[in-house]
Amino acid sequence: MNTANTPSHEMAADRFARRITARLSSGANDLPYDISERLRAARTQALAKRKVTVQVRRIAPAVVHSGHAAALGGGSERSGWWSALVSAVPVMALLVGLVVINVAQDEQGTNEVAEVDAALLTDELPPAAYSDPGFVQFLKTAHSSN
Known part of the structure; x- marks a missing residue:
């Protein structure tokens, strides 16, 4: 003993x-x-x-105390650069996932803006008509008369 x-x-x-x-x-x-x-x-x-x-x-070869918490340590079985590499894989996967989500959202926002721009440019009215305050009144009266 x-x-x-x-x-x-x-x-x-x-x-x-x-x-x-x-x-x-x-x-x-x-x-x-x-x-x-x-x-x-x-x-x-x-x-x-x-x-x-x-x-x-x-x-459980080692218990690491940190304040009021305790965690099981790897001991001498998993030490060195291989252990660090294996523990870095989930972090890298998370970072790659966040980058992919960011790129997808940026692309979706760009596509929506492009659709609005294309609709404005191919419409019969010039783009300046949409910023005219009288045009909103025209749309309200035209919509109520239909």
Whole structure:
């Protein structure tokens, strides 16, 4: 057991478990055969579960504390330029997507302005008529008479 990285409560629990084990082992010689076999099977199962728990703890090699938040770090398994490259791929995809959306919106706005300009230039009225204040009154009276 590595005592340098183990919290004190885990060490205390480990000492307590060793004392209980020693006490149970000392009285196991006086038990009948069937009970001692059941105890041996229970110990084997407990050890198997403890091994699984220890393996689960090794999945997250580092916990990084930042203020009130904690994040799992990659540890030494993923380090170097390959890790930086892999983490930069989603950021690059986001930037490319934003550029594509910006270009598409600019093109759509340009097409709408071009349609309005084409309609104004191909109309029978000159463009100056649309800015004339009397033309709006003309349109209102012409529309109501139809």
